[in-house]
Amino acid sequence: MITQSPGHLVTRVISLERYGEVLRVPELRAALAASIVGRVPIGVATLAILLFLQGRTGSFALAGSAAALYVLGLAAVAPLLGRMIDRLGPRPVLSLDAALYPGMLFALVVLAVKTESRWAIAVAALAAGASFPPITICMRALYPRLVPDVGLLQAAYSMDSAVVETLFIAGPALVALFVAAGYPVGALLFAAVCAGAGNVVFLRSPAVKKWTVHAPGERRSLLGPLRYPRLVAVFAATVLYSVAFGLYEIAVTAFAASRGMPAAAGVILALASVGSAAGVIVYGGREWPLSGSRQLLVAMALMAGGLALIAPVSNLYLFGLMSIVACAPMAPVIAAQSLLVSRLAPRHMLAESFTWGATCLLGGVSAGIAAGGVLAEHVAPSWILLGAAAATLAAAAIVWLTLGAARH
CATH class of the missing domain: 1.20.1250.20 (MFS general substrate transporter like domains)
Known part of the structure; x- marks a missing residue:
């Protein structure tokens, strides 16, 4: 028998008090x-x-x-x-x-x-x-x-x-x-x-x-964090899901233009960011019973599913509204990646590890925008969205193969 009130169950799912604890x-x-x-x-x-x-x-x-x-x-x-x-x-x-x-x-x-x-x-x-x-x-x-x-x-x-x-x-x-x-x-x-x-x-x-x-506990290397295969796997996954970010941006722009309302692209991208911000607040409002690598895997799987979900949508207004939900996992993916890097990186390479993540993110987004621009000349926006979903699944596959069973 369930004796807890619905409100209590909700607080077990998400609690803004966790953010209060961080700020304290x-x-x-x-x-x-x-x-x-x-x-x-x-x-x-x-x-x-x-x-x-x-x-x-x-x-x-x-x-x-x-x-x-x-x-x-x-x-x-x-x-x-x-x-x-x-x-x-x-x-x-x-x-x-x-x-x-x-x-x-x-x-x-x-x-x-x-x-x-x-x-x-x-x-x-x-x-x-x-x-x-x-x-x-x-x-x-x-x-x-x-x-x-x-x-x-x-x-x-x-x-x-x-x-x-x-x-x-x-x-x-x-x-x-x-x-x-x-x-x-x-x-x-x-x-x-x-x-x-x-x-x-x-x-x-x-x-x-x-x-x-932090003093290094080992001899320094020119490769820095790239010496560590698990970090390299996370960086590779970052490139791929960032390609999906860039492809999504182009797909939205092409979709809005195809409906004769190119200015709507900005509104849809803003709605996607609202959904993404809401998603990461929910993600951080609870301590999940999963390792860091599993959290990243789940977030990427949800992101791929969201991108695939909106691919067949043809109505501009419905597409915009659904983007709020479909893009909710995007910021959680970045947060989960940051958490995983903080656990995998040696203390004396923490800042450099995060900068490699940022470089992979920017490079992936740029590559996705460039590839999306080429694809938009030849295929419908729905195919670009499916390509973004595929890139995200490829990122998840890399994490699964290298870190799936890890406790990080």
């Missing part, structure tokens, strides 16, 4: 608040670069290539910055980037206004991406230091993923406000100020001040 961890709240300000460019900078340069030069090719180079800079330099954080601590890296990044964005603006030199703009965009302060990586490496409880650590990574999803939702809206006001350059300057100020405050937080560097 000494020194975490101040670091997290500062990191949010410093991470505002995540949702703002790429779109701001694209719209500012297109409006200034009239060239989509120049604007698109500059935005792509900005992302390339982010991805290419991240592992090096992670290694420096592991060896020196975050202060030298973040202090330098907090000055360089706003300077590079300002240089990009000046070059676009004064010269319109394609090569100079390209170099500035690449340098801006390469100098973006890796504050997200610092937070993900900081959580295991501050949250020793494994169950709460899952909630911490879920909360962090929810923060990033929120920035992806709010960022384009902020850019749209600047563009609507006739001041698109303001979005870039706003991103620069947030990055600089947020990182200065983050560096002054007690948790970062007390950061200690």
